[in-house]
Amino acid sequence: MALDELKSAVPDFAKDLKLxxxxxxxxxxxxxxxxxxxVLACAIASRSPKVLRELEPEAKANLSAEAYTAAKSAAxxxxxxxxxxxxxxxxxxxxxxxxxxxLRMNVIGNPGVEKVDFELWSLAVSAINGCGxxxxxxxxxxxxxxxxxxxxxxxxxxxxxxxxxxxxxxxxAVLAEQ
Numbered sequence: 449m450a451l452d453e454l455k456s457a458v459p460d461f462a463k464d465l466k467l468x469x470x471x472x473x474x475x476x477x478x479x480x481x482x483x484x485x486x487v488l489a490c491a492i493a494s495r496s497p498k499v500l501r502e503l504e505p506e507a508k509a510n511l512s513a514e515a516y517t518a519a520k521s522a523a524x525x526x527x528x529x530x531x532x533x534x535x536x537x538x539x540x541x542x543x544x545x546x547x548x549x550x551l552r553m554n555v556i557g558n559p560g561v562e563k564v565d566f567e568l569w570s571l572a573v574s575a576i577n578g579c580g581x582x583x584x585x586x587x588x589x590x591x592x593x594x595x596x597x598x599x600x601x602x603x604x605x606x607x608x609x610x611x612x613x614x615x616x617x618x619x620x621a622v623l624a625e626q
Contacts, residue, residue, distance in 0.1 A: 485519035492523035496614025522569035530577035
């Protein structure tokens with residue numbers, strides 16, 4: 449199992465990450481499609497080759513072809529949107545918020561899976577990328593669709609642990625090269 453290999457790669461000083469990785473993925477209350485779509489989208493968003501290599505095969509095995517593609521689409525479109533909307537929010541000139549975005553993001557309207565799943569994956573990626581405006585937007589859509597706070601928090605926990613594991617493993621790889 450790739451999850452076990454990833455956990456074994458986590459150094460002893462980051463034992464909490466190893467334990468959290470096992471619990472947020474191995475003991476998640478999220479339905480399989482929501483869980484593994486979140487895992488895949490977050491593994492991509494983490495930018496860690498090791499994390500993506502280890503988690504992608506298991507995600508692919510647990511997702512339909514449509515969900516697999518949609519999770520990758522969520523990571524892709526949010527990589528763009530998180531930079532764009534975070535920048536508009538951070539600029540002190542409020543006029544930028546009134547300008548038309550002019551960016552294509554059709555996949556959000558027709559992701560090929562349940563909209564709730566895609567929104568959850570987009571929220572998790574937005575957590576990694578640190579876009580408060582996108583986090584608020586996706587959280588509101590999810591809450592209006594009846595998704596409870598615990599489900600949203602579970603996706604954010606997956607995002608936070610995957611990101612932390614990626615940062616840790618990538619740093620260790622660089623240090624091992626010295």
